[in-house]
Amino acid sequence: MRKLLLILTLALLSQTPVIGFHIVGGEIELIHISGNKYQLHLIQYFDKAQIDNPGPDPSVEIYIFRNSDHTLVQTHVLLLDTELIVPYTNPDCAIGSLQTSRVLYSADISLNADTYNEIEGYYASWERCCRNTNISNIVNPGGQGITYTLDFPAVVRNGKPFINSSPQLFPPLSDYACVNQTYYTNFAGTDPDGDSIAYSLQLPYNSSSQAALPIPQPKPFIELIYANGSNINNIIPGSPSLQITPSGYLTVTPTATGLYVFSVLVEEYRNKEKIGELRRDFQMLVIDGCEPPTPPHAEVRLPGEKDYYIEGEVIHYSASADKCFEYMVVDQAGENVTFKAEGVNFDEDVSEVFEFSSGPINPSGDTLRVEVCISDCPYIQHEPYIIDLIASDNACPLPQRDTVRMTINVEAPVNNKPYFDSPSSSIRLSRTQPEGLSVALDELLIGKDAEDSLHYFFYAEGYDPINYGMSLDTILDVLGEKQVKFNWNTSCQTYPFGDKNTFELGIVLEDYDTCLFDSGDTLFYDLEVVLPPNTTPQISGPSSTYTKSIRSNLDFNVMATDDDNDPISLTAIGDSFSFPQVGISFANQKGTGQVSSLFAWELSCENLNIEETTTFTLYFMAEDDDYCQATNNDTLAVTIQVQVPANTTPAFEIEDFYSLQINKPFELEVIARDGDNADLLTLDLLSPNSAPSSESFSFSRATGTNTVSSTLNWTPECSLLGEGNTPKTYPVDFLVFDDNCPQFESASLTVNFEISELDVDYGHFLPPNAFSPNNDGHNDTYTLTHLEEEMHNLPPDNCADQFQSIIIFDRNGSTIFKSTNREFEWTGDGADVGVYFYQIEYQNTNYKGTLTLVR
Known part of the structure; x- marks a missing residue:
């Protein structure tokens, strides 16, 4: 029956239009390698079934913009790396008109801290035109394009490296959906940094133009125009329509055939703060004519029971009871059924409960029976746990499933808790130690248990006790008792007590019981290392604010002193700009007790490249290197407002019309003035073509401060007259401009010279x-x-x-x-x-x- 249905389905598909373009989805990834080195990936999902389409492009170019002002920062060319076929969930369900490959473009790039340091972060984008012409849920699909985007954070925060890789999504399956049948897939991915990921449906982005490879444009991006009835809540018509859970589980029961495009927004969070996002575009093909699936039917029967298990009932097992039962599956003859167990209210792997991972339904259609054995140790202590026993067949296009959800309460084996015999764990202990000593705290820690072996370990939040000189050294280790010494080396030359010198610490005593349950005793300590005194270095010299005019200079000396005469370093940074970038000269210095450095800034137009009054904030930082490596520093913020004064436009002081006669010498002093007394003016013809074709015309470029002039001499020739020696007018364009950067001003004046015949008596x-x-x-x-x-x-x-x-x-x-x-x-x-x-x-x-x- 399966082969006959597949032939019918292919015949139906052969009558549908050919998909018009080859890219069906994709995303951008950014993967941290080391230091400031990253790999930038662009992933395309490529329609391999369309043999008339070209292969993947040999390279792509990604543009990176700042989020703060959407300015282009860098571009990167990514070369084609690999192309791999995306597998079907069930290869037997493959159809010729749906074959997808995963195309990876890659480049090694550097994200330097001097460039990528803005707290608002950055975004990468790439554009392509156009989409498949037979997409069902958008208007004019052949005229709408593709934009992939990735938002990522700055590589430094608070002066320290901020390491992050974007989420990496699993390749989507090469599956299709069938009308009135539930489609499901796990669209989720992983995050290399352990960040949290949230998923939601979004409308995909259009390209900025219909060019084959548009130049990527900054935000805001343009969403696709959806066809009537399609929107964010109805991207694929269905009952229910397409939806995704925050954890990335995608489902739809479509009610109409077609090719549908959608986008999944993947948001990345660290410590509950959103730090980035990416989008994956993809398409889903919905066909009709699929065989109505017959899902498997699963039941559980407990030993000695005639009736099947009813979901919701709690099964109780004593510690010594046999915990096996019968799992029975009914499905179509010839189906192959696979088994899987998943915890519902706990996270442990429970795959071992099935003795067999799969089995066939024989030609007679007999019930498939599998023994299931639950662990003697409960997955959750002191309360029932819930486990799903899932049976999946190999139906097309996706496996059909049935689940028996069981609630089980297992009595744990008896176990006596270990305890501290000395000192008493009911007392919270406080210990203060001078720096530089190596001591044993509390002569001996003695732990006991009625029947089990014991072990100790540290419990600490936010630090590793071993990195601060703490150790537990075994003195006695026998069944039922273990004695250790808690030793602490408080040398700040060996351990970083300058960064942290107070500690909340737990020493946990645990037994090796049968089920390895958490049943230990904990001894709590409040510890402190008393460090030698250390004063904070002080910065002096500059004022906190300055107001300077562009084209001026600013110089001052910066000094840092330390009363302890410790080694000291003096550094400076700009807020969102680097010193060389704007022409600042300042050398970081190191010394003992006192250090200074000269700050010099030539506020030239070439260095600053500003057109209006702008404020620059910079930070001078002094940090000492004391005996205990303590971080003591002083920071002085200096705000410099660079003013750009208004610039007066120069003006001409001549008329715009003069009459000249042939062969009669003419002289005109061309004068221009500027209201800004310090501006250097330049006077010239607007262009070489401004001078008329006359050998006697003479005018020279001139310069002057505030006022500029140059003399025009001209004795017009007869050739300048019009036909029949009629008068003729010649326009001459003059230009005057100043040097008042950064806003240069200029003026032009067209003077008309009428040349006429000489009147002779x-x-x-x-x-x-x-x-x-x-x-x-x-x-x-x-x-x-x-x-x-x-x-x-x-x-x-x-x-x-x-x-x-x-x-x-x-x-x-x-x-x-x-x-x-x-x-x-x-x-x-x-x-x-x-x-x-x-x-x-x-x-x-x-x-x-x-x-x-x-x-």
Whole structure:
């Protein structure tokens, strides 16, 4: 029947859509190795049945953030380490469409105390897109991704290492669930540090984008969007729906087929304080068409009884009675039944009560009978204990079970309690011993018992007496009596009495009775080692508060003294920052009786990287090393407020528009000022492209304190005009910025320069008509430029009419002088006194006249 049902189930599954993506769940782990060394793991549960999907990625990258401000601290690349198939509870129940492997990525990392010291802790995250397209309980599953997270504590607390590894979860089983059948599994894990773990259901996290490998983002994370009717109380529809106990036992009786995704939150506690958490994502496949299971039926019949045992009745056994009975199981023929015993109100292993661990139901379907024998020693003294006798078959997809819960009261064998004969245990003893002695407390401890051998041991909370020089040395050991001496070495050079010098101690006398019950006697001591006097070192020098401006310096001397002249150490640390990180110079020092060190801080922008007033707290610590290794210290907290003053933005003192004419020199002093008198200003063009394409444009970068200026010189060329020599505007971008760190301020100004044609009055030109080259220093040459009277100078060139030449000729028409340079000078050399003629030519304008040469 089982094989026929499996074939039918596979046929049904072959008609369902293929799962669209290969990752079905996973989590992040952080495992402490030694010191600051850790292993960082990312575990993926990989869908091996989807042959069209790629294999696991060769590596993943995990991001670590601070919880306090969600700032990225580090990233780590983890390489693919191993891939192992996750087994079914019953391999005979395997189906081809459900096969899961456990893929492990790993990297060795360092979590340094200078970096990972914030009390709020840190979190690691990794993202992936996308989820299986046929997930039933979320909207648009192909468009929703995956985020795995792990919260972990700082690696130091109160200046001491805080060692912690995250919980390690068991691999989930490759099992499927069936409609209207109870699914169960132990989803719990273990904690390497012995921390407490609590489990709860949560909605899984989505990825931050639909990229294949999104860059992990800080908190808050985005939850998946669940489909109608699905929520945290109904992740998998069922009666009951999916739920998990605080101890990690997962159950559901589903009422609908589908593929369902869920997340289990795993919270880690130490001394009732939550120190971390992780999430495991996983998927559950629910199918229909499973054979309705027939669970086994178990009964117990006591010897000599006709009726079966009724749960709740208490079975009483005397110490000498035979404690065996018959355990009977009825199930389908051919089933193999396994047996297991579990304590209900006690924690001991009780697997030995079954003589056989498993047995078959024969083809005739006969009742399977197994003898069960209970221990002669009760698991709980003086009251009944409860034990579950469980029968499990090999049904698919999960074993079906039946349990007989029995309440049993076993009379313990008679045992006389041991007792102290000397000294009397009814007296609480107090002993004070000077440091440095090795003594026997209470000459002899004598313990007695009527019939058993004896042994002694220490009882102490929070310390090991052996580590403080305490020992029990045997003097006599015979049946019924044992004598020991309680010796104590109080040398503080050998034992750490400087850390602890008072002790509450119990010395327990116990017998070796048949059942090894706790039936001893205890002798209680209050002990103290009197240590030599030791004064606490004192710190002096710095004030408790300082207020400094950024870009200043802070220096002071720190001194520690010890009146006992003990060796002394002087150290300092920053609260959530390291000294080198912010540019602080301070050397830890050691000395005898007195030690000092210089604290120096250059409060530069480069060192601090702050943009607003910020408070820094640092601690100076002095600790002496006295004879008894006592921990005596002094701590001085210093608070330094680094002020970042407001910064005034520099401003330009020029207009934003100027008119220029072609060939006419233009000069502009560009000025900018700053209200902060100490700021160094820099003035420049905003970019090299800010200068127009003109050979005559000239402007240089300049600097100045409070005020800065630089001169712009420009004689525009005709090429700068628009089409048809029309005016054209050129924007020029200027920039001024200050050096007032950390908040640098700047300003820019766009100045528009309109370039237009030069307006020339050619009729205003009246050339001089005589000159006297007689070397008397007056009118010795004939020129038409740089003359005192403006009308005597050549008209300026514009783009439409420019100077071409000047020709001077005599009455016969012979050329005496010619020049194409408007800066010409005619000296009259070789020319006679008399009247000459000139002709001045522009492109479009000509001038003619006479010129008299006088000697």
